[in-house]
Amino acid sequence: MAADVARLSAQGVVPGLTVVLVGDDPASATYVGAKEKASKAAGMQGGTIRLPATTTQDELLALVERLNADPTVHGILVQMPLPRHIDPDTVIRHIRPEKDVDGFHPENVGKLLIGHTDGFVSCTPAGVIELLLRSGVDTRGAEAVVVGRSNIVGKPMAALLVQGRAGGDATVTVCHSRTRDLAFHTRRADILIAAIGRAEMITGDMIKPGAVVIDVGMNTKPDASKAKGTRLCGDVHFDSAVTVASKITPVPGGVGPMTIAMLLRNTVRAAELAMARTAALAGSR
Ligand code: GUN
DSSP states (O other): OHHHHHHHHHTTOOOEEEEEEESOOHHHHHHHHHHHHHHHHTTOEEEEEEEOTTOOHHHHHHHHHHHHHOTTOOEEEEOSSOOTTSOHHHHHHHSOGGGOTTOOSHHHHHHHHHTOSSSOOOHHHHHHHHHHHHTTOOOTTOEEEEEOOOTTTHHHHHHHHHSSSTTOOOEEEEEOTTOSOHHHHHTTOSEEEEOSOOTTOBOGGGSOTTOEEEEOOOEEEEOTTSTTSEEEEOSBOHHHHTTTOSEEOOTTTSHHHHHHHHHHHHHHHHHHHHHHHHHHHHHHO
16 A cells, blocks of 8 residues: 555545544554545545543544545544443544445445445445455355454445455345354354354354354454463454365454555545545636
């Protein structure tokens, strides 16, 4: 992404990403720190606005409006989860869709579902597709099983896999907490995507031999050897799955870095689209 940022910067527009973090959830602080570091390393401008947990919804909406109006800000990301007194949907709807580099705004979600490519796609599912494409995994006609139905991962993941284009054309099953026989479905998967948020729930015996396994989970489990007493783990029990799968992503180090790369890609695209709008406006004068 650094090459793209340099190219746009040479044309006079430095892509800008502003991340907003409300409160002091330690996991969110870690994710936001990684996003800020990566955007800086790629040469972007912007940074993180850290607000106290006592911030009111109106204060947050006012900040979003200020960022919406700032031409140096091409991408806005409000880190989730928000404190309980703030409604996430209201905040997401306030972000201008053309600055919604998270792909959470209903307009961008709708475009994804219809197959329009001029919107922004949620970063984690976009990163999973990029991983599959670059690893030579053929999704066409494959049985893809997505475990989890969140708006951030499960639903957009299914929408991407079913599109009639590269990285799509799969036969998609979406499983969730009410699925009657989870293992029945996971054992049918040529491509298994675990996005449930339950530590090591998918074990080797639930995986078809030769399947491609993508682990989106970000959980913690007890580990006495760590200073914190815990360590990061995925939704897949790696040690039993790795002997069955043909390809598998680890946690940490698999999908996580891809999410950040896609955030940078979305921000570069937001900057390019903003430049195109400015040029069109100048041309129409
Ligand atoms: N919390 C967990 N994942 C995400 C993400 O992709 N974007 C935002 N804004 N918050 C998150």
